[in-house]
Amino acid sequence: xxxxxxxxxxxLFVDYAGVTMPVVDVSTGEERATQxxxxxxxxxxxxxxxATWTQALPDWIGAHVxxxxxxxxxxxxLVPDNLKSAVGQPCYYEPTVHATYQDLATHYGTAVLPARAxxxxxxxxxxxxxQIVEREILAPLRHTVFHSLAALxxxxxxxxxxxxDRPFQKLAGSRRSVFEATERAALRPLPPAPYELAEWKxxxxxxxxxxxxxxxLYSVPYRLVGTTVTVRLxxxxxxxxxxxTRVAVHVRNTSKGRCTTxxxxxxxxxxxxxxxxxxxxxxxxxxxxxxxxxxVEDILARYPHPExxxxxCLGLLSLSRRFTRARLEAACTRALRAGTAGYRSVKSILAxxxxxxxxxxxxxxxLHLPVTHEHVRGAAYYxxxxxxxxxxxxxxxxxxxxxxxx
Numbered sequence: 001x002x003x004x005x006x007x008x009x010x011x012l013f014v015d016y017a018g019v020t021m022p023v024v025d026v027s028t029g030e031e032r033a034t035q036x037x038x039x040x041x042x043x044x045x046x047x048x049x050x051a052t053w054t055q056a057l058p059d060w061i062g063a064h065v066x067x068x069x070x071x072x073x074x075x076x077x078l079v080p081d082n083l084k085s086a087v088g089q090p091c092y093y094e095p096t097v098h099a100t101y102q103d104l105a106t107h108y109g110t111a112v113l114p115a116r117a118x119x120x121x122x123x124x125x126x127x128x129x130x131q132i133v134e135r136e137i138l139a140p141l142r143h144t145v146f147h148s149l150a151a152l153x154x155x156x157x158x159x160x161x162x163x164x165d166r167p168f169q170k171l172a173g174s175r176r177s178v179f180e181a182t183e184r185a186a187l188r189p190l191p192p193a194p195y196e197l198a199e200w201k202x203x204x205x206x207x208x209x210x211x212x213x214x215x216x217l218y219s220v221p222y223r224l225v226g227t228t229v230t231v232r233l234x235x236x237x238x239x240x241x242x243x244x245t246r247v248a249v250h251v252r253n254t255s256k257g258r259c260t261t262x263x264x265x266x267x268x269x270x271x272x273x274x275x276x277x278x279x280x281x282x283x284x285x286x287x288x289x290x291x292x293x294x295x296v297e298d299i300l301a302r303y304p305h306p307e308x309x310x311x312x313c314l315g316l317l318s319l320s321r322r323f324t325r326a327r328l329e330a331a332c333t334r335a336l337r338a339g340t341a342g343y344r345s346v347k348s349i350l351a352x353x354x355x356x357x358x359x360x361x362x363x364x365x366x367l368h369l370p371v372t373h374e375h376v377r378g379a380a381y382y383x384x385x386x387x388x389x390x391x392x393x394x395x396x397x398x399x400x401x402x403x404x405x406x
Contacts, residue, residue: 006042006043007042007043007186008043008044008182008183008186009043009073009075009076009183009185009186009187009188010042010043010075010076010077010186011041011042011075011076011077011078011079011113012039012040012041012042012067012071012075012077012078012079013039013040013041013042013079013080013129014037014038014039014063014064014067014078014079014080014081015038015080015081015083015127015130016035016036016037016038016055016081016083017035017036017037017038017130017133017134017138018130018134019036019134019138020033020034020035020036021033021034021036021051021138021141021146021152022034022146023051023146023147023148023149023152024145024146024147025147026147032053034051034052034053034149034152035051035052035053035054035055035059036049036050036051036133036138036156037049037050037051037052037059037060037063037067038129038130038133039063039067039129040128040129041071041075041179041183042075043178043182043183043186044175044178044179044182044183045129045175045178046071046164046175046176046178046179046183047129047132047133047160047163047164047175048067048070048071048160049133049137049156049157049159049160050063050066050067050153050156050157051149051152051153051156052149053149055083055084055085056085057085057098057100057101057197058197060083060085060086060101061085061100061101061104061195061197062197064078064104064195065104065194065195068108068190069190069194071179071184071187072184072187072190073184073187073188073189073190074108074109074110074187074188074189074190075110075187075188076110076111076188077110077111077112077113078105078110078111078112078113079113079114079115080101080112080114080115081114081115082114082115084098085098085101086098086101086112086114087114097112097114099200100197100198100199100200103195103198103200103232104195107191107195108188108190108191108195109188109191110188132163133163136159136162136163137156137159137160137162137163138159140159141155141156141159163175164176164179196234196235196236197234197235198232198233198234199232199233199234200230200231200232200233201213201230201231201233202228202229202230202231203228203229203231203240204226204227204228204229205220205224205225205226205227205228205229206225207225207226209221209222209224209225209265209266209267210259210261211229211231211240213231213233213238214254214256215256215257216253216254216255216256216257216258216259216260217258217259217260217261218238218240218248218250218253218259218260219248219250219259219260219261219262219265219266220240220242220247220248220265221247221248221264221265222265222266222267224242224247227242229241229242229247230242233252234252235252236251236252237249237250237251237252238250238251238252248262248265250262278300281296281300281310281313282296282297282300284296284317285297285313285316288320288325288328288329289325289328289329289332290329291329291330291332291333291336292316292328292329292332294332294336294341295316295332295335295336295341295342295346296313296316298336298341298342299312299313299316299341299342299343300313302342312342312343313343315343315347316328316343316346319343319346319347319350322350323350327350327355327356328346328350330355330356331346331349331350331354331355332346334349334354334355335349
């Protein structure tokens with residue numbers, strides 16, 4: 001069998017051991033199994049080992065972050081087994097790497113090369129490392145009771161250092177000395193900040209140019225309405241990517257039913273609408289004339305909330321672009337006299353040209369009727385015609401003087 005030779009700094013093999021380590025709850029006595037994560041550099045055989053609660057994605061990613069910090073650099077390739085946290089869709093020729101795991105690799109400037117299924121030689125290095133960990137680190141601890149994950153990892157770290165510093169049986173030096181002499185310098189430098197666990201989702205952009213993530217709405221550029229975007233979530237931030245390009249970044253918000261909107265994501269027409277305020281609209285109307293200012297005030301006062309009248313006021317603004325200032329002011333004056341101050345009324349007056357006519361030219365003359373007339377009976381008629389009682393008194397007066405019966 002051809003012996004494998006690994007180039008310094010090229011590959012770091014990772015896997016979970018087949019043996020678990022128990023942690024006992026000190027208050028309840030309940031025993032919980034932990035998973036043992038193992039890593040091994042290809043050229044120097046330097047080992048890394050730690051216990052995690054599960055093999056799930058958060059523990060898998062966290063173990064990688066701490067492992068890379070321990071070795072102090074980044075290899076060219078990460079070589080995992082085909083576990084679910086590493087590989088989204090196993091394939092002999094082109095396996096699909098889990099999005100978060102790929103994101104970690106991108107952050108550290110490395111690549112992921114999953115071991116081929118049913119090819120043990122692809123991961124022989126880590127399988128040998130797992131055997132060493134189980135035999136020389138875990139076995140001596142089998143009778144030790146640990147009451148916390150931190151205590152267990154402290155014991156595993158001591159065993160790891162012992163194995164890394166122990167001289168090889170057939171080779172010169174130790175794992176540590178070979179690493180320091182040949183492999184440390186071959187590793188790529190770590191990024192300025194460690195990787196932060198990210199969750200990946202997809203979302204469709206609604207017609208209001210927002211996406212819904214965990215019940216909260218976040219804006220994206222309005223041109224993406226109707227498209228599907230990729231969302232990267234961390235504990236503090238949310239990034240939106242479209243076809244691999246980042247198009248939006250927001251501070252993560254867990255308030256359900258609320259929205260976070262970046263003003264530049266809005267269409268220009270929406271941006272202009274938000275620039276208007278009641279005071280600005282009134283000032284604009286008054287600048288055209290006192291009647292125009294009063295119409296704006298009447299429109300805004302007509303609605304429970306000022307923003308409900310914005311559209312009508314902006315309609316007046318559009319009329320000011322089509323008609324002269326004098327005509328708009330005259331139309332507003334006529335609308336105020338008629339008690340119909342509003343966009344529709346002002347528009348109708350301008351369209352029919354009524355603003356160019358003298359004030360109330362068709363108003364009928366006042367009708368003055370004489371106070372006395374043969375057909376006007378007057379109050380005396382009703383007073384004299386009031387019915388009387390048998391004693392000659394007015395029935396109305398008798399009714400007024402009769403006390404109410406209990």
